[in-house]
Amino acid sequence: MACPALFMKPIKIKRRENRRAHACWAERLIGTMTGLSIQNLSMRFDLPNGGHVQALKDVSLDLKQGELLSVLGPSGCGKTTLLNIVAGFLAPTEGQMILNGHNVTGPDAERGMVFQQGALFEWMSVRDNVSFGPDMKGMPKSESAEIVDHLLDVVGLQDFKEKMVYELSGGMQQRVALARCLANDPDVILMDEPLGALDALTREKMQSLVLKLWKETGKTIILITHSVEEALLLGERLIVMAPRPGRIHKEYRLPFADMGVGADLREVKKHPDYAPTREEILNMIWNMEEEIMGRTEESA
């Protein structure tokens, strides 16, 4: 991997030894780094007709442990591709990722995924869904039962433990999905439009729950959404991606996620910076979409 500038300070030894010394330094320091470092990721999909799609181009991002990042951008700008690469489901054509000092090369329980819907085992009870990960790891039943009880309490589903998943509403199912993800104790939680299929009121409650889980667990979270409001409320950092090729267009650091923990999110929206930031981002995405439409019409 490329050494960050910090590691390149000259040491007064011969050139070849110098290079070796740099490598050791880098390895030692990287070995103690916590957090996720996404370095120059590019993803190109080759198509059967001989063409290709450059879904991501040179995306770099460093996340400290416990950071909450929201990702916004017009449809097709590579949000899901980025998340799938971080999850290890896709191998990038260029670039690499380092999580807590080691290279990410495939899926692992250290990175948990929460999908929009449909990823639960519908024929199993809530309890069995949440204990699935610990059971697969061979955790003793008494221990996994304790974890399940605690997590169902946290997500407000203690009374629904014995219900089958298909008996639950969409909002409750997403609560189960969050609990199931947390049961594996991942370092990073990846969410791809997790609240996208919910009605407005349920969505608001779930946004509060995501903030509560973020603060209580100290997990690093990357949340993709196409709602500007959601990205503002659920991102202490927010990146706006641009399409063709998918890339990071702009990054914000925002106070709203911290303010929203345990608070009424409607009150948070009254902050004087909220509406102007929302308008700025809405215009940005509007303009990107107009540009995409223009290009599509030109090529038609």
Ligand SMILES: Nc1ncnc2c1ncn2[C@@H]1O[C@H](COP(=O)(O)OP(=O)(O)O)[C@@H](O)[C@H]1O
């Ligand atoms: N497996 C694939 N094969 C070919 N093209 C793909 C594949 N997956 C995604 N794409 C293309 O890559 C681009 C980014 O897709 P995606 O990451 O799903 O965007 P988003 O989640 O932002 O809507 C789109 O143009 C999409 O059509």
Ligand SMILES: [Mg+2]
């Ligand atoms: Mg997507």
